[in-house]
Amino acid sequence: MAKMTGGQAIVRTLVNHGVDTIFGLPGVQLDNTFDALYEAKNQLRTIHTRHEQGAAYMALGYAQASGKIGACIVGPGPGLLNAGAALCTAYGSNVPVICIAGQIPSNQIGLGLGATHEIIDQSSAMRGVVKWVGRADQPSDTPAVLHEAFSQMLGTRQLPVIFEMAPDIMGKTEDVSLMDVEDYDAAPEPDETALEEAAKLLGDAENPMIFVGSGVFGAEAELQRLAELLEAPVIMSRTGRGALTDRHYLAQNMITGQGLWETADVALVIGTRFSSPGLAWGREGDVKLIRIDIDPAQAKLPREADITAITSAKKAMPVLLEKIEPRNKKRESRKSEMNAAKADTIAKLEGLNPQFGFGKVIRDALPEDGVLVTDVTQMATYMQNWMPVYQPRTLITPGYQATLGYGYPTALGAKVALPEKKVVCIAGDGGFMFNVQELSSAVAHNIDVTCIVFADKAYGNVKRFQKEGYGGRHIAVDLHNPEFAKMAETYGMTGIYADGPDALAAALKETMDTPGPALIEVPIGEVPNTWALIKRPSSAGNKS
Structure with missing residues (x-):
């Protein structure tokens, strides 16, 4: 037993469980825990991001690429809601992510006084997003509540969890007994x-x-x-x-x-x-x-x-x-x-161009143990089905949640987890702009990811649906874009415009050979429909 603050109890418990990296944003309701993170900076690396969604996606990518626990820390209310898209993606993909969430002051919880970042019953709101939500109401409660969090996250089906603590409890000092780390595997013995x-x-x-x-x-x-x-x-x-x-x-x-x-x-x-x-x-x-x-x-x-x-x-x-x-x-x-x-399927897929031309260039450039992270875009659908994959955890997707904007921050988290491996992200121009701000995080933390943005100036999947299913009555699908390569340069990273597969091959060679984050902008027009080859239940509930 030792005297420590609630924030210190959180950080020391994470360290004891082998968590070596946490992604997040500071804020007034987290100050005491961030001070504890400063004390532990030689044991637990803190990577700050530009948005809570980016932080949670990075934790997700870290876990998906490594098989280890991903961790993030965000403020309460809107901060936690911002992280929600990544946390529900972690749930849909069966990934162990622990989110440390702030709260409003402990004596105001549940009163509806309009405290900064207050939402009605934050804990209940998030129980529909993750497997488990728990709160430590005293520093001394922290080890037991976090023990339950790890048990819920790792015991059987691996799923995300949220641990909450109020800011005054994070700063309060009292005697705390840290608990021993367990093997949380609770899978039943085979029948x-x-x-x-x-x-x-x-x-x-x-x-x-x-x-x-x-x-x-x-x-x-x-x-x-x-x-x-x-x-x-x-x-x-x-x-x-x-x-x-x-x-x-x-x-x-x-x-x-x-x-x-x-x-x-x-x-x-x-x-x-x-x-x-x-x-x-x-x-x-x-x-x-x-x-x-x-x-x-x-x-x-x-x-x-x-x-x-x-x-x-x-x-x-x-x-x-x-x-x-x-x-x-x-x-x-x-x-x-x-x-x-296998050859019959490959022939069908290789008949889809320009996807095959671009896809072959990406597969040829990426080492066998390299990691490809796919956002939700037409090139991603193609690569998930065509690209030869040689090792587990080297093709990373958002699973059934299909969360647009997932790709780039998730790829950054994957690279942090696997610094010795090459990591490439593919995204469309629509999805990429959801988390474009994390270009800043990539440069600030020197996270060596190459992101390929396929730019068709549209939400391409939806535009195709509107063409094929609604007689071409297009609405709300055309996009006005920046010049992505030039924008990347303003952040201090390599930016390359690559028109066509040959230009993409040259750009990938340059970015793979040169350390540091990079963005490659690839213009692309209307492409053949990969989904036409796939039998699946309709996402819209249509009969066909």
Whole structure:
């Protein structure tokens, strides 16, 4: 037990849990905690941003790229609401982010007096955004409340949490007993009976398939061994790309998976929502479904499986492998079939230009362990489906939240987490402007990310929808842009205008060879529709 302020208790607990970087903005309701961050600056790096949304996205990118905890600190009320888009993206992508949030003075909470940054019941407002919200009302409460925060964030399905403290409590000094760090993994032990049944079903299957998302990360070697035993294609969601290297003939994307689904008889679904196949691919009564998922609620969606094991992939896969080997039927190699299916999809995607021309340049420039972060733009959709991915956590997306403006600050966080790796962001001109202010943060902290802004002077996806679905009645989609490359130079970074794939290749070579943040502006016109190749449930609830 030692005397410390509430702010010091927060910071020391974070440090004890291995948090080495926190992104955020200071403010009057956080001053006492930022003073504690100053004291701990040799143990915990503070990266200040220009907007709370940028701070939370950087924490998200840090966690997505590294698999470690991402941390941010923001003021209460509007500051926390500003961070909300990033926190709901972390929730949708199953990413462990802890947000330290300020509050109004403790004696004013809930009174509606109009305190600075006060909103009605901040805690309840955020419970619809993150998994858990908790507040420490005394400095001595801090270790226990943060212990619960880490338990909620890491125990089973990894999800974001919010920890609150009032400014006067952050500054109050009292005796505090810090708690020991635990292994918070609370995944249930595998259900041996369920996995026995799964092994029998898979072992007898004629055309099994495996579907994975980011929930399989940590069990990549077991995944490859299982796929090879079953000669089963591994269909990777956008967030699961790289779980099996794309050099492997069994590694397939969702577009190829659509065709293979037509002859499948058993599907093993590991750590993924299974939304598109479950809702849009049909054959519900023809394909037996096995789910391995850490979340019992999610495992029932979008439909009940025939066999369900509630546990983590890391715990389940070794047991399943052990049970399936003696039960697996003799199988002929499907290498020729799988390579042909993959080649067919690639041919369709490579027929889409200019996306293929630009995409090939980006893949050629990015090392195999380099990280591509995609915003919500037509080039991003293309890259998520076409680009070969060789390692997990090297294609980073916003998942189903599809949060416009996600890309650039998330890429900055990824680079902070992985300073030795190359990080490239692709964004459209619409989404990029959501967080354009973080160009300043990139320069201030020398975060070496190259951002490629594909500029079509429109919200391109929406403009295409209006053309194809509403007879070209365009409204609220055309944009007036700055000259992005010149704007980047005014921030003190490299700015290059690159018209066409050859110019982009030259610009990428220059930025990859030269340390420091950079922006490449690429003009682009109307492009073919990648979504036309993808079966998925309508985001607008339309029948078609």
